[in-house]
Amino acid sequence: xxxxxxxxIGTKExxxxxxxxxxxxFVGPILIVYTxxxxxxxxxxxxxxxxxxxxxxxxxxFLGLQNFKEMFTLxxxxxxxxxxxxxxxxxxxxxxNILAMLFAVALTTSFRYNNAWRAAIFLPNVIxxxxxxxxxxxxxxxxxxxxxxxxxxxxLTKGWLSDPNIVIYSIxxxxxxxxxxxxxxxxxxxxxxIDSAIIEAADIDGCTAWQSFFKIKLPSMLPIVAVGIFxxxxxxxxxFDTIYSLTAGGPGKASEVAMLNIYRExxxxxxxGYGNAKAVVLxxxxxxxxxxxxxxxxxxxxxx
Amino acid sequence: MKNRKTGVLITGIxxxxxxxxxxxxxxxxxxxxxxxxxxxxxxxxxxPRSFYFGNIVEVWKNANYFGLLVNSVIITACSIGAIVLLxxxxxxxxxxxGGRISAIILSYLILTLIIPFQAIMIPLVKTMRDLAxxxxxxxxxxxxxxxxxxxxxxxxxxxxKSIPRSMEESAVxxxxxxxxxxxxxxxxxxxxxxxxxxxLQSLFIWNDFLLPLITLxxxxxxxxxxxxxxxxxxxxxxxxxxxxxxxxxxxxxMLLLYAFMQRFIIGGVMKGAVKx
Numbered sequence: 001x002x003x004x005x006x007x008x009i010g011t012k013e014x015x016x017x018x019x020x021x022x023x024x025x026f027v028g029p030i031l032i033v034y035t036x037x038x039x040x041x042x043x044x045x046x047x048x049x050x051x052x053x054x055x056x057x058x059x060x061x062f063l064g065l066q067n068f069k070e071m072f073t074l075x076x077x078x079x080x081x082x083x084x085x086x087x088x089x090x091x092x093x094x095x096x097n098i099l100a101m102l103f104a105v106a107l108t109t110s111f112r113y114n115n116a117w118r119a120a121i122f123l124p125n126v127i128x129x130x131x132x133x134x135x136x137x138x139x140x141x142x143x144x145x146x147x148x149x150x151x152x153x154x155x156l157t158k159g160w161l162s163d164p165n166i167v168i169y170s171i172x173x174x175x176x177x178x179x180x181x182x183x184x185x186x187x188x189x190x191x192x193x194i195d196s197a198i199i200e201a202a203d204i205d206g207c208t209a210w211q212s213f214f215k216i217k218l219p220s221m222l223p224i225v226a227v228g229i230f231x232x233x234x235x236x237x238x239x240f241d242t243i244y245s246l247t248a249g250g251p252g253k254a255s256e257v258a259m260l261n262i263y264r265e266x267x268x269x270x271x272x273g274y275g276n277a278k279a280v281v282l283x284x285x286x287x288x289x290x291x292x293x294x295x296x297x298x299x300x301x302x303x304x
Numbered sequence: 305m306k307n308r309k310t311g312v313l314i315t316g317i318x319x320x321x322x323x324x325x326x327x328x329x330x331x332x333x334x335x336x337x338x339x340x341x342x343x344x345x346x347x348x349x350x351x352p353r354s355f356y357f358g359n360i361v362e363v364w365k366n367a368n369y370f371g372l373l374v375n376s377v378i379i380t381a382c383s384i385g386a387i388v389l390l391x392x393x394x395x396x397x398x399x400x401x402g403g404r405i406s407a408i409i410l411s412y413l414i415l416t417l418i419i420p421f422q423a424i425m426i427p428l429v430k431t432m433r434d435l436a437x438x439x440x441x442x443x444x445x446x447x448x449x450x451x452x453x454x455x456x457x458x459x460x461x462x463x464x465k466s467i468p469r470s471m472e473e474s475a476v477x478x479x480x481x482x483x484x485x486x487x488x489x490x491x492x493x494x495x496x497x498x499x500x501x502x503x504l505q506s507l508f509i510w511n512d513f514l515l516p517l518i519t520l521x522x523x524x525x526x527x528x529x530x531x532x533x534x535x536x537x538x539x540x541x542x543x544x545x546x547x548x549x550x551x552x553x554x555x556x557x558m559l560l561l562y563a564f565m566q567r568f569i570i571g572g573v574m575k576g577a578v579k580x
Contacts, residue, residue, distance in 0.1 A: 015400075015469070015472050015473055015476050015485075016476075016482040016485075019482060022397070022482045023397060023401070025393075025482075025483075026393040026394055026396065026397035026482075026486075027393075027394040027397050027398065027409065029390050029394075030390045030391065030394045030413075030449075030453050030457070031394075031409070033390075033446055033449050033450045033453075034413065034416075034450045034453065034454070036431070036435075036450075037428065037431065037432075037446060037447050037450035038415075038416060038419075038424060038450045038451065039412075039415070040431060041424040041427040041428040041430075041431045042419055042423055042424045042427075044427040044430070044431070045423060045424055045426060045427040048426070048427055103319065103322065106315045106318070106319050107319060109311075109312045109315055109316065110312055111312050111313070111315065111316030111319070112316075113316060113320065114316065114319070115567070116323070117316075117319045117320060117322065117323040118570065119562075119566045119570065120323035120324075120326050120327055121322065121323055121326050122566075122569075122570055122573075123326065123327070123330065123559075123562065124326070125507065126507065126511075126555075126558040126559065126561070126562045126569070127511070127555045127558065127559070128510070128511030128512075128513060128528075128529040128554070128555075129511065129513065130513040130529050130533050131511075131529060131532070131533075131551050131554050131555055134533070134547065134548075134551050135329045135330075135333050135548075135551050136329060138332070138333065138336075138544065138547070138548055138551075139328075139329050139332065142344075142345075142348045142544060143332050143348055143349060146348045146349045147349055150349065177326065177329070181326075182573065185570055185573050185574055185577070186573070186574070186577040188574065189573075189574035189575075189577050190577075209311075224577070227577065234420065237420075238420055238421070238422060240513075240514055241513045241514065241529075244513075244533075245533055259422060262422060263514075266425075266426045267518060272426050272430075275426055276426045276427065279422045279423050279425065279426060280423065282420070282422055282423075283419060283420055283422065283423035286420045287418055287419065290417075290418050291418070
């Protein structure tokens with residue numbers, strides 16, 4: 001999506017091209033701030049991931065790839081947290097995107113309260129994730145069991161946060177609740193962008209709602225669906241705030257995700273170099289997914 | 305035709321049920337804010353017998369709520385102001401000059417969309433410490449500028465292409481300099497994109513937790529999500545009445561803003577998605 005922009009940049013000179021201070025003034029400040037606070041720490045981090053740097057010891061030494069070897073051979077907690085993160089991301093992406101698409105289609109009918117429903121479903125997005133975690137901690141530990149007692153539905157009295165096998169699904173519930181509105185909104189924008197003449201023509205030709213969705217709407221929305229899925233995957237792989245406030249990784253380590261493991265390694269156990277090596281691994285995974293996604297999207301856009 | 309109408313009605317009602325489901329946590333948070341501790345514990349799901357304001361008063365005083373609110377407002381407003389100004393200026397310049405150098409700068413900035421925050425989180429704290437930026441509000445603002453600007457630059461850069469060059473050419477003929485041309489002609493034309501940028505960035509900055517968590521230590525500088533979360537882990541751990549009240553107070557500014565600007569905010573997200 002972004003690569004194709006390059007060709008669109010005009011080649012004409014700016015009207016102020018001859019004034020020497022224009023470029024430094026307009027572009028300079030951002031480049032400086034960005035380089036110092038983004039690029040520099042990033043490159044530094046790649047280097048640190050090959051050292052035994054801690055926050056406490058005054059010096060550190062170069063270890064080569066030893067941190068990475070330790071991570072994959074000795075650190076079961078990290079590998080488990082990584083697997084857990086993938087699992088949460090996968091289930092979350094499936095549920096969020098299917099439901100978001102379903103809701104988006106259902107909310108682009110002519111029903112008069114659709115905008116109100118859309119607003120309600122988007123609402124969690126304006127609440128911070130750390131607060132959402134707390135709200136749901138209250139829901140899972142106080143409200144749902146109480147509702148279960150009152151109604152006699154045994155399902156609701158499950159150990160939502162105390163059972164290591166269930167806690168993962170509790171996290172998915174929050175992720176879907178929090179993130180669905182945003183994705184749904186993007187899909188609604190996509191559906192509204194489809195030329196209505198095409199859909200009307202299909203209607204006249206006797207296309208069922210089902211056919212018109214799978215044959216017309218969905219194919220023309222593929223680039224937007226790719227964006228939605230990508231946002232959702234990268235968001236889920238970075239999940240941190242919600243779990244920090246919901247379970248802090250517990251019970252035991254049952255809900256410790258990769259980001260929580262990295263955060264603790266670096267800021268609680270102070271093994272900054274090793275923590276950063278883990279962060280580099282997570283980054284590589286996210287970068288690969290991003291590049292695949294960009295490739296797919298730009299391919300789809302070019303076809304059009 | 306009649307069939308279709310009933311279809312629309314049934315879908316509409318079903319979606320109403322979904323919308324209600326989505327509001328359940330907000331509902332229970334709100335009603336429990338107005339109950340004393342005993343009532344929260346013994347009749348959690350019930351509507352409050354009478355409206356009790358003790359929790360709100362206590363959290364307001366105890367959590368230094370007003371101070372947190374001021375910090376959040378200052379940090380969000382300064383970051384967004386700077387992002388809008390700097391990103392629109394560079395987006396404008398990069399869009400108008402074209403050529404190799406601009407393309408390289410754009411690809412350089414695009415890296416923020418690919419490299420996740422976690423990759424730089426740990427060394428960032430060190431860099432900030434070296435520059436005496438940790439535990440300061442301005443330090444946090446600068447980091448938000450670095451993180452938020454690239455996305456804004458892309459949105460602006462794409463939008464500016466739709467503005468004809470003749471606009472600034474006529475200004476130049478009238479003798480206006482670059483800054484004057486930019487501020488009096490170009491910037492006002494960018495307003496639709498500026499509102500999208502403000503909406504997307506404020507959702508992110510106001511609610512951000514991890515960055516304040518690793519850079520702000522002193523109580524007096526914390527933002528709402530950080531200050532409230534800290535209280536909850538400490539003093540309010542088993543006091544659900546205070547915990548849930550602080551959650552409501554933490555969300556209230558954004559919920560109020562959302563109540564009044566709901567269409568505008570969702571519209572901003574839609575526009576950002578289609579352009580991005």
